[in-house]
Amino acid sequence: MTLTVGTALVVLAVMILGEIWRVAAPGAVRDAPLAQATGIAAAVSTAWPASGDPPVGLTGLLGPASLAAGAVLTVALARRSTAGLGPDLARAVGTVLVAGVLARVTGPDGSTLLEGTARPGSRSGLVALLLLSVAVATVAVPVAGRSVLRARAERVSVLAALADDLGRHGLLALATASTAAVMALSMHVLGPVALVLFLVPLGVLQTAVSRQRTIRAAQRQTLFALARLTDQAGLTARGHAYRVATLAVPVAREVGVPDPDLADVEAVALLHDVGQVGLRRPVPGGATVEVSPRDQRRIAGTGAAILARTAQLSRVAAAVADVGLPHHRAVARGDVLPAARVVRVVSAYDDLVQGATGPDEPVEALSRLLRSTPHEYDPEVVEALVRHLVRRGRLTSSAADRLTRVG
Structure with a gap:
């Protein structure tokens, strides 16, 4: 034609x-x-x-x-x-x-x-x-x-x-x-x-x-706005929730979380510290990795209770509550979602990196995570985090090999 x-x-x-x-x-x-x-x-x-x-x-x-x-x-x-x-x-x-x-x-x-x-x-x-x-x-x-x-x-x-x-x-x-x-x-x-x-x-x-x-864009903006509440109140390190969300999604994909479920991983990462608004005394620097296991569970439970009252966010309330569970308890229960296990590891890593000094912050943070694996953290998620950091250029392959041998 x-x-x-x-x-x-x-x-x-x-x-x-x-x-x-x-x-x-x-x-x-x-x-x-x-x-x-x-x-x-x-x-x-x-x-x-x-x-x-x-x-x-x-x-x-x-x-x-x-x-x-x-x-x-x-x-x-x-x-x-x-x-x-x-x-x-x-x-x-x-x-x-x-x-x-x-x-x-x-x-x-x-x-x-x-x-x-x-x-x-x-x-x-x-x-x-x-x-x-x-x-x-x-x-x-x-x-x-x-x-x-x-x-x-x-x-x-x-x-x-x-x-x-x-x-x-x-x-x-x-x-x-x-x-x-x-x-x-x-x-x-x-x-x-x-x-x-x-x-x-x-x-x-x-x-x-x-x-x-x-x-979807409006819902995502709501998540980010809620995540910034703890930042604005001085309860968490500035940008902590965003950094955890940015890192948790690729790590979750690395451990095999299906793509349709990655949105929930991001939501849990953004909202996992919302429960800190219920604390009488703020956690120093907002680093929940430094508080007792009991306080970690209390913070996660408070956040889950807040989210459960909102229809759009109630679907992730259970996963937010499970972020406070150590890995050995998660294994004993057997029904903890991968989103909670991934966010627990990535949040602890971000807390440790922000509190570390010197050029080897990732190595120091990962060493501490590995020392608490598998009692506190899922070893599969920690290994996925190491691989992703190597791929991003934040960690050298030789340092990763040394860490995994020690772990």
């Missing part, structure tokens, strides 16, 4: 709308599913007119790629802001190029998917499946790319970062791919009307996803 002026204008208008209306996710890049689906559909079903030849060559991608770049630049000029322009251009143009190149690869029968989309004939089912495969591969490229970059920046495994990003973007990306495949097949029958017709369900889904992410 040749990319006519009328079709090009509709594609450009829809892509501009998609670039304006994006899905924002806390801590993640913004998705533009409407623009992405339109770009894929245009790339695998249309081509820039070529002189006398069927528009199946790579030069046929000039039209869709130019429209994608034009949409991003138009939105940037309208907003008078170039923030994020580079990544947005790379995503928009890359989407068109990846989909277009895959659609122009010659198959075993000598034809391309672009030609099959125009004349599916008896292979209509196979063409539809191939289109869906191309669309899925195309939307997976930016997700995989951002996962690799985030894994390098945070020094976590690529698979862990990819699993996290798929959890946040996977369903919407799959909906984007399926919509693009349907639009590509329909454009030869309905023309540019197919872009408007089949983007409506995706727009409704995008609205629902945006609302869900907004609610």
Whole structure:
């Protein structure tokens, strides 16, 4: 299908709308599913007119790629802001190029998917499946790319970062791919009307996803606000809860906590010291690692009682209470959640690091933890903490080997 002026204008208008209306996710890049689906559909079903030849060559991608770049630049000029322009251009143009190149690869029968989309004939089912495969591969490229970059920046495994990003973007990306495949097949029958017709369900889904992410962001902000209460009251070291949460999540992933449960690990880490508001005499420096086991259980129990009165936070109340349990008691009970065991270790480590002096703070803190393992702390979690600190560059491999031999 040749990319006519009328079709090009509709594609450009829809892509501009998609670039304006994006899905924002806390801590993640913004998705533009409407623009992405339109770009894929245009790339695998249309081509820039070529002189006398069927528009199946790579030069046929000039039209869709130019429209994608034009949409991003138009939105940037309208907003008078170039923030994020580079990544947005790379995503928009890359989407068109990846989909277009895959659609122009010659198959075993000598034809391309672009030609099959125009004349599916008896292979209509196979063409539809191939289109869906191309669309899925195309939307997976930016997700995989951002996962690799985030894994390098945070020094976590690529698979862990990819699993996290798929959890946040996977369903919407799959909906984007399926919509693009349907639009590509329909454009030869309905023309540019197919872009408007089949983007409506995706727009409704995008609205629902945006609302869900907004609610989750608000809940997360509430957690951080509660976690700062003890900081503001001078009951804990400033930033203790945030540091514990930042470290507890990758350590929990290291010990095998499933990704869907990592949000609860973060919540327990942020709220594990809330019970200190009920103390008559504050703990010096807020370091619960220095108080008696009885006081540790009292602090955890008070925090759990506070959280149990709130519907949204009651789900983590039991885990917060179990943070005060030493490991040997947790083993005896047999039902203590991994979140409590991880937060107990990481909180003690942060308390010890903040109270230590000299260049070997992590080594000193870990040595003390290992001396109390397995009576006080879960040895599996302590080992996971050591591995993560080595990966982050906070601990050398030689120091880790010495610690584990001593432990």
